Amino acid sequence: MPGMWTLETVQKVAAVDSAVWVDVLRLMVLARKVDEQVIRLCRQGQIRGSSFTGIGQEAISVAVAVAGEPDDLFAPCIRNVALHLGRGETPLGIMRQVLARPDGPTGGRDGNIHHGRLENGVYAMISHLGAMISVVAGGVMAKRRHGKDAVGVAFVGDGASSTGDFHEAMNFAAVFKVPVLVIIENNHYAYSTPNSRQFACRHLVDRAVGYGIEGLSADGNNAAEMYVTVRGIMDDIRTNPRPVLLEAETMRMRGHGEHDDFKYVPEELLLLYHRRDPIKLALRAMKAAKLMDDSAFSAMEAEIEAEISQAAKQALSETEPSPDTLTQGVYADA
Template identity: 40%
Template sequence: MQFDRKDKDDASLLKLYKTLLYPRMVEEKMLILLRQGRIGKWFSGIGQEAIAVGSTLAMQSDEYILPMHRNLGVFTSRHIPLKKLMAQWQGKISGFTKGRDRSFHFGTQDYKIIGMISHLGPQMALANGIALADLIANRKNATLVFTGEGATSEGDFHEAINVASVWNLPVIFLIENNGYGLSTPINEQFNCKHLVDRAIGYGIEGIQLDGNNILEVYDKLTEVARCIRENPRPVLIECLTFRMRGHEEASGTKYVPQHLFDAWEQKDPVKNFEKFLLTEDILNDDLIASIKSGFKTDIEQEVESAFNEQEPTVDDATELNDMYAPYVYRETPPSETKTEKRYLDAITEGLREGMQRHDNLVIMGQDIAEYGGAFKITDGFVAQFGKARVRNTPICESAIVGAGLGLSINGHKAVVEMQFADFVTCGFNQIVNNLAKTHYRWGEKADVVIRMPTGAGTGAGPFHSQSNEAWFTKTPGLKVVYPAFPYDAKGLLIAAIEDPNPVIYFEHKYLYRNLSGLVPDGYYTVEIGKANVLKQGEQLSIITYGLGVHWALEYLNNHQEISATLVDLVSLQPWDKDAVTKAVKATGRVIILHEDTLSSGFGAELSAWISENCFEYLDAPVMRCASLDTAIPMSKVLEDSFLAKSRLAETVSKLLAF
C-alpha cells in the first residue's frame, strides 16, 4: 500500500492515525464484551475504518453525514462520547433513541449525523433533500451518504442518484464495496465490472478508491467536497475494501474463502498506516504503546460507565406522545370575506397560502411545475414562487418522499404530490418506516405533507381509483386527513403544512370540479382531529368521510322522513372520539359509511372502538356500509355497483328494522 503524505505535517498525520486507531480499539472491546455475553449483537467494521474516518474528516462539521451500521468511525470522528454511543447500543434511556432502536439506527442534529433504517437504500434520498435545502438556502455545503454494494441493487439507489443528477445536488454517494451482502458475494449481486461505472448512466462523475488507504480516501473526499460546494453536483465514489468479520458476529464467516482473508489481512488499514508512520519517524513503539494505553483506559471507563446508565422506564403515555413531534395547534380564524370556489381551487389556495406564509416550503411532484400538475392544482405556481420551490420530479415516489424528509431535517417544509393516491405504493416504505417513525426513534420531526388524489367515480379503473386511507391509519406516527368540502380542504391543508408531523392529505378527485362552496379568503386553519356534525337526528347516526359524506347527504335529503345524525370525521388519525360518542348516544344506531372496501377498512376500527367503548348506548349492532371486496372496475355500471353508495339504502333499512 502506497501512502502519499503530500503537504501534511507530522501532527496532522499523527491525528489521522489516532482517529483511525480509536474505532478499531472500540471494536476490539465490543468483541470481547460479546464473547463475555455482556452485549448481544455487534456489526463489525474492522478492516473498513479508513473509509469512515477519512471521509468524515474531509467534511465540514456543519455538513450532514448519513452513515451505515458498519461506520463507527463516522461517529467517533465527529467526537460523539463513547459513553453516549455505548448507552445507545445497550438500549439505555440516555442513548439517542431512549432504548427504542438498535446500534446505529439513529440520528443526531448535534453532530449532523443521520442514521439509517434497516432497508438501507432509502437514506440516499434523505441526503438529496438535505442537499436541496442547502442549495435553496445558498449554503455552500456538501452532503455525504454511505451505502453498501448490496444496496446498490435497490431501486432507492437508482432513484436517489438520478434525482441528484437531474437537480445537480451537492451529494457524495459513497459505496463501501466490501465483497459480501451478508453471505452473497458480489458476483451474485451485480454483473458490471465496477460499481463506479454506474455513474456513467446518470451523467455524473465516478471515482474508485482504495478504501483501506486512509490518505487516499481523505485527500480525494476533501477534494471532491471542496469542489461540489462551489459547483454543486453529485459524485459517485466506490471504495474497495473487505469485511473481515461476519455481517454481524452471529452469522460467522464460513462462506468466505480463506485466501480472501489472507489477501485482505495484508491490506489492513490501521496496520499499514501505522507502518508508514513508523518509516516516517512520526511513530515509534513507545508512542504507539502510550496511545493505545490511553485509549484502552478511556474505552474501559466509558464502557463501564454506560453499563451503569439507567434502563428505560415503562410509561405508555410517554411512548404514545413521542410518536409525534410536539405541536400546539393555534387556530387562525377565517376571514368574513368568502368566495364561491370549487373543491380543487380551495386546495390550490391552501397551497398558495402555505407557500406565501412559509418561505421554506418546497412542493414536489410529477408534472407540477409549468404544466401545473395532472389536475392543474399548481398551475401558475412556478411563475409566482420559482422552480427552486416548485419542483418537477422524475417518476420516483420513494426518492421524492425521502427528499421531503431530508428537507425537513435541514430546516425546510415539504409538500409531496402523489399524482394518484394509488402510486403511493412506490413510496410506501419511506412513509411508513421513515416519516412515521423518525420522531419516535430519535426525536426528529418529519415536516412533510403527502397529497393524495384519491377515490372512484371517474371510471379510472383499478390503478387510479383506490381508497387506500386504511393503509396509513394503521401506522402510528402519521396524521391522516380527508376533507369533504372546499372550506375544509383549504383550512385543513394549511393546518397540515403548519404541523411539523407527517400528514397524509387525501383529496377526492371526483369532488375537484363537481363540488363548490363558500371558502374564506386568505389564511385560516381547520384543526386536525375534529369532526363536523352536519345533521342532528334521533333514529340513526351515519359516520363517514370523503365522498361518503355527499352520498349520505344525498340519501338523507331524498328521505326527509328519516331523522339522522350525520358526522363527517374530516380527520382519520387522530379522529374525533368525542363526536362519535355523542352521535352514538344520540341515536343508539350507527352506520359507518366509507368508499374503501369492507374488509379491514377504516370502518372496522371505528366499529370495534364503538363496540368496546359505547356498547351500553347501542340499540342495534354497528353496521358498516362499504365498497365491494374487489379491485375497482372501470366500467361505470360495474363501478357504480362496486361503490358503497349502492348499498346505503339497504343498510339503512336493515338497521332501522333491527
C-alpha cells in the same frame, strides 16, 4: 489496482499537514477499539441480539470525518462507527446505544448502529438500504437554501447498490446537481452474498456514467489515499455542486453481525486483507515518514483503551429505559 499510487497521489499525500495523519490514525484506532469493546459486550451477553461492526473498513469513514466541515451532512450505514466518532459521538454514547441506555443517542428506542445526531450533521440510518441517500441530498438542498455551503456524504455497501432507492437517489441528485458524495464501500459480501451474485457490471463505479456523473475508485484500506481522494471531491463539489460516486474497495473482516461465522468467505481473501489492515498500513507509513513511533502509538492506544473501558463501565452501570416511557415521543408536539 489497489495500493498503486500515481505520482499525483504521492504529492497530494505529502502536501497534507502531518497533524491530519495523526488525527486519521487516532480515529481509526478509536473506532477499532470501540468495535472490539462492542464485540466483548456482545459475547458477554450484555447486548440484545447481534452486533454490527466496521472492522477493517475504518479508513473510509475516517477520511470523510476528517475531511468534513461543520455544516456538512452525513448518512452513515452499519460499517461506519468511525464516522459517528469522527463527527463528535463519544465512546460513552456508542456504549449507551448498544446497551439501550436512556441517555444514549436513541434512548433505547433503537439499537446497534442505528443512531445519529443532527447536531453533528449525522443522520440516523434506517435498515432499508439506499433509503438515506435521498435524505442526505434533501438535507444538503435545505442547507444550501439557508446559505450554507454544505456538502453531503452517503455511505452504502455493494449490496445497497442493487436497490431501487440507490438508483432513484443517484438520478435525483444528478438531475438537481446536489453536492453529495456517495461512497460505495465494496466489502465483497452483502451478508453471505458475494459480488458475483450482486451485480454484473465490471465495477460498481461504472454506474456513474449512466447517471451522467463522475465516478472514482479508491483503495478503501489506504487511509492516505482515501483522505486525499475524499477531501479533493468534497472541496470540489462544495464550490461546483454535483454528485460524485466513489467506489472504495475494502473487505468486511467479520461476519455480517457477530451471530454470523462467515464461513462462506474464503480464508485466503481474509488473509490478504488482514495484511492490508488499514491501521497497520497507516502506522507503517507514518513510522516511515517519522510521524509516529512505537512509544507514541502505545501511549495513544492506552489512552483510548482507558476511555473506552470507562465508557463501558459507566454504560453498564446504567439501566434500560423505564417501560412507562414506551408511548412517549412518537409525535413531535404541535
